[in-house]
Amino acid sequence: MPDLLTQALALPGLPWVILAAFVAGIVRGFSGFGTALVYLPVAAQFMPPVWAILSVAAMDILGPLPNIPNAIKVGHKRDLMRLFAGVIVALPVGLWVLTSVDPDVFRYAVSILAIGMLGILGLGMRYRGQITPPMVYGIGGAGGFLGGAAGLPGPPVIVFYMASPHGPSVIRANTMVFLFGYDLLLIAVLAVTSRLEPLPFVIGLVLTLPALLGNIVGGAIFNPDRERTYRAVAYVIIAMSALSGLPFWSEGGHP
Numbered sequence: 001m002p003d004l005l006t007q008a009l010a011l012p013g014l015p016w017v018i019l020a021a022f023v024a025g026i027v028r029g030f031s032g033f034g035t036a037l038v039y040l041p042v043a044a045q046f047m048p049p050v051w052a053i054l055s056v057a058a059m060d061i062l063g064p065l066p067n068i069p070n071a072i073k074v075g076h077k078r079d080l081m082r083l084f085a086g087v088i089v090a091l092p093v094g095l096w097v098l099t100s101v102d103p104d105v106f107r108y109a110v111s112i113l114a115i116g117m118l119g120i121l122g123l124g125m126r127y128r129g130q131i132t133p134p135m136v137y138g139i140g141g142a143g144g145f146l147g148g149a150a151g152l153p154g155p156p157v158i159v160f161y162m163a164s165p166h167g168p169s170v171i172r173a174n175t176m177v178f179l180f181g182y183d184l185l186l187i188a189v190l191a192v193t194s195r196l197e198p199l200p201f202v203i204g205l206v207l208t209l210p211a212l213l214g215n216i217v218g219g220a221i222f223n224p225d226r227e228r229t230y231r232a233v234a235y236v237i238i239a240m241s242a243l244s245g246l247p248f249w250s251e252g253g254h255p
Contacts, residue, residue, distance in 0.1 A: 004202045013046035022210035029218015031234045033175045037114045041241045049106035051200035053151035057183040058204025059211045067219045071173035086140025094148020109150045114242035117155045153182045
């Protein structure tokens, strides 16, 4: 373990990764989403795709904990169970895709998905019809696939909740619990398939403190009456992170 910790602390670009973890925690704390959207475009500049996804999952196990108990109380439990069922089916397929692509493809995918997500949210695009239980299973499956392939399980679920009748507090709570549960499932699937590498997991644990501090700050400043302001700030931060992660900024692509 000391050897792994030494290697984790020697990661090139670690100060930037720590800053990304802290800012991602703040965004997650006040909006209920955004950890991967902020963190992954930065982390993917300094580590392989599977490492980046595993590190954010390890970081997210403890980072959001201060806000999870209350989120479980506030959230809509039936929706969550259906979403998780979809994740369990589709996550292994997404991970298979991830291991088959070039790191630069991964970086483009993460940044483009993050920017596309912002476009959907900013334009107010949403599904106007009735949301049925089978649709919720499918949305969970889409989240599981994107989570495995690009480390971004949130976009399908966030867009789904834009069309839901739930209020801001329930939406924030369900999104937060869903992403936390996804992290647990991701680690479980990687362990079962013998792809749970120790070094990126330790890197994620190192990032737990800045992520935890960020979550505490974000949770403390959350106020449902100022939801639009918080989301606008989150969108700007996500956009900056997504643009910074595009491979053409670095000569030769992936460092």
